[in-house]
Amino acid sequence: MNERLLEIDVPGAALESSSLVVAAGEVVALLGANGSGKSTLLRSIMGLYPARGAVRLAGEEIGALSPAGRARRGIGYVPEGRRLFPGMNVRDTLLVGAHGSAAAAGPRLRTVLELFPMLEERLETPAWQLSGGQQQMLAIGRALMSEPRLLLLDEPSLGLAPVVVDELMLRLRGIAAQGTAVLLAEQSVARTLEIADRVYALAMGRVVAEGTPAAVHASGVLERAFLGADVVTPIRNSSRAEEQP
């Protein structure tokens, strides 16, 4: 059963339906340009957007469940735009994330605060007073508090300092090592390829490639998926010399 913790039907490149699979203990990355359907896919797994086909969690069809029902089945979700409760302080936000399992909340709180020491100094601070990056940490922490079987992250690195992103990516690997399935959508390709076990490349809502980071990277499909008809411009070389007069 662990082999296929999550299964969701998604349209494939040639219109035939294929499925996206995430196994327990695996970090799977969704890559693709803005508007390629990454967020929509995560939302349909969470039940916030109608899925095109079946969604199965550990073999159980969950397509008819509400988002809350899916959260209770063990899906954690870090949405785009953080979606915090502005007036609620850091401690309460994290405790709410534990879904009421009071006994487990204490140790889980410790784990989250170890990952984000900055939050520990601000336990009593209301969410709206946090900086943008700290809010992002809180949103991720809140999802981790439920110790989900499947963790969905929509661009978790947004607004985080580079050291914190490094730390977060390492932690995601650590979380997966304990048996959680991690599915993340990211823009920063290089970093994501480093930590992912497998990659799905998306374009116009369809899966255009699937495989190990090395294989997908080598296939050249990422350039096409990301850039479409655009010209390839490696950002690292976009120095002044390259400008047009």
Add this chain to the structure above:
Amino acid sequence: MSSAALAPTLRGLGDRAPWVLAALCLAAYAATASPYGLRVLALAGAQVVLVLGYQFIFGHAGALSLAQGAFFGIGAYVTAILGGRYGLGFLASFPVSILAPSLLAAAIAAPVLRLATHYFALATLGLAQVALLAAVNGGAFTGGALGITGVPGIVFFGWAVPRGLGLVAAVWLVVAAASWLSVHLTRGLTGRAYAVLRGNPLAASAIGLSEQRLRLAAFLLSAGYAGAAGALHAHILGVVSSESMAFSVMVACLAMTVIGGSTRLAGAFIGALLLTYLPEWLRSLEGYSLLAFGAALLAAIVAAPTGIAGALAKAVAALGRTERPILPTPAELPVPQGPSGLSLLVVRGLAKRFGGIEALKGLDLTIDRGEILGVIGPNGSGKTTLANLVTGFAPTGGGTVILEGRNITALGASEIARAGVGRSFQNPALPPELTVLEIVTLARASLEDDLGFRAALAGRDRSDRRERHEAEAMYFLRSLGADGYAHALCASLPYRAAWRVEIARILALEPKLVILDEPASGLTEAEQGELARTLRRLARLGLGLLVIEHNMPFLLPVADRILVLDEGRAIASGKPEEVRQNPAVISAYLGRKVGLA
């Protein structure tokens, strides 16, 4: 007349036809109505004026005021006291009835309008309660609980307008005047400016529109209209008591506005007439009439959440042709002047404290023309606070901000935007119900005008000027490659287009300094490359840029200089390659990979 010239005239007739028809129906009904029917029709007219006024503050400015009933009552009492007790005619008592609630609104505006939504509702509710208590306990002056009887009808220079048809005509003349004024006050860019205000107040300030001033004007107008409505009500009934000021007046006004439609002229008529006549029609149900009334209201709200007028407009739009709107031709604008001597921005000792946390501890920085300053630092190091203080979105806790030798420290956000500092936000500040072209046009127009009601009334946003601003807006949209999105609603804008629109609306204000807060976040590497080239292009035009960013592969190549913040202080500053080698920066912020890259 050629057919091309005829078309707009015909369209104008088409727009007015429903109004002409409605007016004829009303006149026909009035001509045949019983005295009781005429009285109800006159009272409904007063309610239309009340709702028209409430649309300013509730519909256009988007603030839930609960004082509209009190303003109505004050207007009624003023007319009763001046007309009934001192025998003053309509021409004297009516203006005072309008002025009195407006002055009260002005007096309480300063503290009350600053409050956030639900506190504003509570504060205005408090005002309404105080006004009601004053009316009930006013002794002989207000007639106490019994009120004032013997209020005369409408009297011009000693000539009393006859009750019945004459009074109805007089009241509906006032309704027509109030409608004309309302349409002319909220048309064009001013109406769109209010749409920005209620959709995204941050965006209003960012494009140079003063939130406070727009809201104040709406509040005063709503009070004035309520006073006028109260005066008419007093003339029609001949009796004014505390009932004219009771909370039920406010509730009815709110229901009329929500059910009719809160920003459309037709909404005021539909809401006021429906809620006046529905109880009359349901009277035959006797004991069940209140139940039926409640059910009808509920049904209206469920079926037409934007009001009946909104639903009708949507239906008409769906029926009508869907011809693609034509894009205005972009104007050709002169390239701004090149650099001169002075430093563009000088910040000295900038400080800010939030409760116990010192977000900034005396920061100094300068930016020259044509320079891109990158600001990096750990989360919570004060980067966004720096942007907020320089742009006036938060008050400073010490220090000075000098732009081209001018001290802008104490200016408000909208003034700083017009003084030449543009900014973006971590989440694009684009009001959902406006189109891309509208928001950039508004930014452009706010350079010349505050776009308040005065501008609308003076017709300063009429066709030729509006066309010019639109053409100029197209110039900026085209230069960002976003002209294809001109008629797209901001709410439906894909993320990859939002940054282009944000920068276009910043450039439309002809800024000298542009502050961008994490502009590359969420962009693909190809889009980041395009953004980087755009930023270099702006710098070459002589603009100074302050770019807050975590994305080092994006920022380091594009920035001339990097400032590193940590815990509200500058811990390093210098050329990107120097900062990249700085061991303190690597350990505090960059981490292993980027440091070695």
